Amino acid sequence: xxxxxxxxxxxxxxxxLIFNAAQKIINAYNNKNKVVVILSASGNMTDDLIxxxxxxxxxxxxRELDMFLSTGETxxxxxxxxxxxxxxxPAVSLNCMQAGIFATNNYNNxxxxxxxxxxxxxxxxxxxxxxxxxFQAINSYNDIVTLGRGGSDTSAVAIAVALNADVCEIYTDVxxxxxxxxxxxxxxKKISQINYDQMLELSSLGAVVLxxxxxxxxxxxxxxxxxxxSLNDNEGTLIxxxxxxxKTLVNGIAVDKNVAVISIVGLEDEPGMVFKLFSLLSRNKxxxxxxxxxIGRQNTKDISFTLAREFLDETLNILERNNDFxxxxxxxxxxxxxxxxxxxxxxxxxxxxxxMMFEAIYNEGINIKMISTSEIKISILVNEDEVQxxxxxxxxxxxxxxxxx
Amino acid sequence: xxxxxxxxxxxxxxxxLIFNAAQKIINAYNNKNKVVVILSASGNMTDDLIxxxxxxxxxxxxRELDMFLSTGETxxxxxxxxxxxxxxxPAVSLNCMQAGIFATNNYNNxxxxxxxxxxxxxxxxxxxxxxxxxFQAINSYNDIVTLGRGGSDTSAVAIAVALNADVCEIYTDVxxxxxxxxxxxxxxKKISQINYDQMLELSSLGAVVLxxxxxxxxxxxxxxxxxxxSLNDNEGTLIxxxxxxxKTLVNGIAVDKNVAVISIVGLEDEPGMVFKLFSLLSRNKxxxxxxxxxIGRQNTKDISFTLAREFLDETLNILERNNDFxxxxxxxxxxxxxxxxxxxxxxxxxxxxxxMMFEAIYNEGINIKMISTSEIKISILVNEDEVQxxxxxxxxxxxxxxxxx
Numbered sequence: 068x069x070x071x072x073x074x075x076x077x078x079x080x081x082x083x084l085i086f087n088a089a090q091k092i093i094n095a096y097n098n099k100n101k102v103v104v105i106l107s108a109s110g111n112m113t114d115d116l117i118x119x120x121x122x123x124x125x126x127x128x129x130r131e132l133d134m135f136l137s138t139g140e141t142x143x144x145x146x147x148x149x150x151x152x153x154x155x156x157p158a159v160s161l162n163c164m165q166a167g168i169f170a171t172n173n174y175n176n177x178x179x180x181x182x183x184x185x186x187x188x189x190x191x192x193x194x195x196x197x198x199x200x201x202f203q204a205i206n207s208y209n210d211i212v213t214l215g216r217g218g219s220d221t222s223a224v225a226i227a228v229a230l231n232a233d234v235c236e237i238y239t240d241v242x243x244x245x246x247x248x249x250x251x252x253x254x255x256k257k258i259s260q261i262n263y264d265q266m267l268e269l270s271s272l273g274a275v276v277l278x279x280x281x282x283x284x285x286x287x288x289x290x291x292x293x294x295x296x297s298l299n300d301n302e303g304t305l306i307x308x309x310x311x312x313x314k315t316l317v318n319g320i321a322v323d324k325n326v327a328v329i330s331i332v333g334l335e336d337e338p339g340m341v342f343k344l345f346s347l348l349s350r351n352k353x354x355x356x357x358x359x360x361x362i363g364r365q366n367t368k369d370i371s372f373t374l375a376r377e378f379l380d381e382t383l384n385i386l387e388r389n390n391d392f393x394x395x396x397x398x399x400x401x402x403x404x405x406x407x408x409x410x411x412x413x414x415x416x417x418x419x420x421x422x423m424m425f426e427a428i429y430n431e432g433i434n435i436k437m438i439s440t441s442e443i444k445i446s447i448l449v450n451e452d453e454v455q456x457x458x459x460x461x462x463x464x465x466x467x468x469x470x471x472x
Numbered sequence: 473x474x475x476x477x478x479x480x481x482x483x484x485x486x487x488x489l490i491f492n493a494a495q496k497i498i499n500a501y502n503n504k505n506k507v508v509v510i511l512s513a514s515g516n517m518t519d520d521l522i523x524x525x526x527x528x529x530x531x532x533x534x535r536e537l538d539m540f541l542s543t544g545e546t547x548x549x550x551x552x553x554x555x556x557x558x559x560x561x562p563a564v565s566l567n568c569m570q571a572g573i574f575a576t577n578n579y580n581n582x583x584x585x586x587x588x589x590x591x592x593x594x595x596x597x598x599x600x601x602x603x604x605x606x607f608q609a610i611n612s613y614n615d616i617v618t619l620g621r622g623g624s625d626t627s628a629v630a631i632a633v634a635l636n637a638d639v640c641e642i643y644t645d646v647x648x649x650x651x652x653x654x655x656x657x658x659x660x661k662k663i664s665q666i667n668y669d670q671m672l673e674l675s676s677l678g679a680v681v682l683x684x685x686x687x688x689x690x691x692x693x694x695x696x697x698x699x700x701x702s703l704n705d706n707e708g709t710l711i712x713x714x715x716x717x718x719k720t721l722v723n724g725i726a727v728d729k730n731v732a733v734i735s736i737v738g739l740e741d742e743p744g745m746v747f748k749l750f751s752l753l754s755r756n757k758x759x760x761x762x763x764x765x766x767i768g769r770q771n772t773k774d775i776s777f778t779l780a781r782e783f784l785d786e787t788l789n790i791l792e793r794n795n796d797f798x799x800x801x802x803x804x805x806x807x808x809x810x811x812x813x814x815x816x817x818x819x820x821x822x823x824x825x826x827x828m829m830f831e832a833i834y835n836e837g838i839n840i841k842m843i844s845t846s847e848i849k850i851s852i853l854v855n856e857d858e859v860q861x862x863x864x865x866x867x868x869x870x871x872x873x874x875x876x877x
Binding site: 082085116119120122123124126127128130131132134135137138141142144145146148149150152153159160162164165186209210211 | 521
């Protein structure tokens with residue numbers, strides 16, 4: 068078999084953990100597999116580097132930040148190769164230039180376009196364990212770009228696709244995908260199997276276990292993903308073309324605290340206005356999440372949308388610069404909100420579920436600021452400092468009901 | 473003018489120093505020069521990384537160490553570009569792959585073979601200040617190699633050659649080249665001009681201001697070097713095709729503490745033995761420094777040579793493995809020695825100089841373990857814990873005499 072393994076920063080935060088991860092790699096190699104390993108930067112290194120860059124220049128260039136951040140994964144892969152050598156195994160580290168990982172031009176948030184795996188295949192032919200930097204790629208200017216937070220998952224899947232790997236194992240500090248983040252909600256249950264679409268909803272909701280794009284890619288090329296812990300031998304969660312999905316009303320509850328909301332008040336109610344607005348944001352590489360449009364007063368409408376907090380200032384700026392063209396009345400924004408979401412294939416067909424969620428929130432006396440629903444999920448915005456209480460209440464309500472069946 | 477500037481680790485050890493170096497760069501840029509900057513890793517980062525690697529695997533692979541170390545300079549160049557942007561100047565960082573710096577295959581100690589400066593020239597055409605990682609290059613396997621301690625100087629000169637630069641400025645934490653290391657001997661005097669050969673002798677003696685290979689390259693292509701401080705505007709030392717060298721008996725005194733000595737006792741006295749010995753070491757990429765051959769007993773000879781301490785174990789190993797072939801009696805080694813050297817164009821023609829050196833050492837009651845002389849230098853080995861006292865005594869003797877003239 069050809070196995071791709073990916074280890075996140077929390078699995079590499081110190082030398083002991085590095086040797087721990089090395090043991091997982093060796094186990095796979097000893098079972099006569101070819102093994103390719105993708106690594107993140109260790110521990111909090113990426114955050115530390117961003118802080119350092121901010122101190123030098125608060126408005127750092129995105130290109131230079133990517134150059135700077137790339138050193139995190141480079142250090143990880145070199146240390147891991149040294150650790151594997153120490154344990155008596157052949158290994159070689161490759162950076163994104165050497166591994167042939169190419170991406171779109173946009174710094175800080177590039178998208179992998181292709182992997183040219185010649186060097187990786189050569190090293191595998193020499194029986195090497197191949198250790199590759201995640202999170203980074205080369206763009207058409209031959210510059211280093213990074214793939215956005217969690218991007219190493221996508222590196223792993225893209226490499227698995229290019230190598231036609233049998234499985235892509237994502238090692239992290241939790242045992243798998245849970246019905247909610249067990250660090251927030253201790254009563255959360257592990258899911259043993261889940262299909263790509265459900266996982267996509269879960270990760271788009273801010274369940275930080277997997278990078279969204281990695282699941283999309285895995286779905287497109289039908290790569291089997293396994294999410295499991297680097298600290299034990301528990302089975303983890305299989306994400307794949309799963310036929311027999313467990314029957315639960317709600318597969319997961321997710322909390323995302325990196326949320327800001329912008330409301331555009333009094334937008335002229337004429338055809339194409341929404342298209343103009345979001346194509347403007349898209350041209351500026353601003354990703355929005357939830358979008359709600361409500362009827363405004365006197366032939367106008369109000370549009371609210373959420374986005375990651377780091378894009379708030381830039382987005383407000385863009386909107387202000389384009390007021391001539393968008394002709395809205397005024398802007399409002401709030402970055403003290405958080406998003407609580409539930410996801411499950413039964414949601415659309417069972418109106419009770421939404422009701423049960425709102426009931427749990429109401430019983431806690433928490434105010435809901437925004438609601439968005441789809442076929443298989445419901446997301447609400449609440450105050451950030453109330454979101455954990457809200458999540459626990461919602462989770463308890465669903466687990467209680469499922470257990471009582 | 474096209475100016476190449478190089479800043480060493482001590483000039484980049486914290487954010488304040490980075491902005492300080494940025495100001496030197498801006499001064500050159502504002503004077504209508506094109507500016508290319510080569511940076512080392514900041515402060516003690518290289519040493520810290522080597523320590524970390526040793527903790528993971530004491531016998532780390534040289535290839536992986538180079539991959540690991542390369543992150544030091546990469547961080548420097550990204551931060552410097554951010555600092556220059558902060559001050560309002562256009563700048564772009566390039567790593568060795570982007571800058572097109574190619575070297576021989578040997579990890580940890582590669583030699584630059586060529587620079588393909590297309591990208592550098594493109595960025596200069598866009599009026600960018602171009603910031604390039606020193607110390608690192610690409611080898612024929614497309615792997616990262618490093619150039620040995622101090623290698624960033626050579627990066628700077630090699631790039632200056634490729635760009636046909638008008639001058640290559642080496643910024644460091646001292647004001648220029650001194651008659652002795654002013655950190656060791658406070659009475660040392662700054663040299664305002666020196667020619668390449670004298671500088672070569674000085675730097676091969678362990679005067680750590682400039683990487684030896686950088687001076688060789690500068691001499692070969694007649695690149696004007698200026699060594700000066702990043703902390704003040706003092707004039708520094710010009711190293712070039714200097715006609716009017718200052719008339720002093722001794723240009724410099726240097727101390728090198730990274731010295732081990734190996735003696736091969738009882739080598740058969742037959743033709744070709746010395747060639748066999750040193751070609752064996754050369755094939756194994758071991759650089760030796762001083763070599764002394766003395767007459768042994770009963771048709772044998774003894775050979776002693778010095779080398780950097782990190783190569784001692786490996787070299788002893790190689791010699792032991794090849795005893796069948798070399799047929800010596802036994803080996804001796806010592807890594808508690810240090811080298812004290814004096815250099816000056818007057819040495820060969822004035823036998824008094826050696827005498828004065830030995831007299832100063834004798835007056836201090838210090839034992840000389842080995843002596844080697846050339847046209848323009850005298851080197852001696854003494855116990856490491858006596859070398860500073862020896863250096864001060866020798867320096868005082870020469871300065872006193874020169875002042876009394």
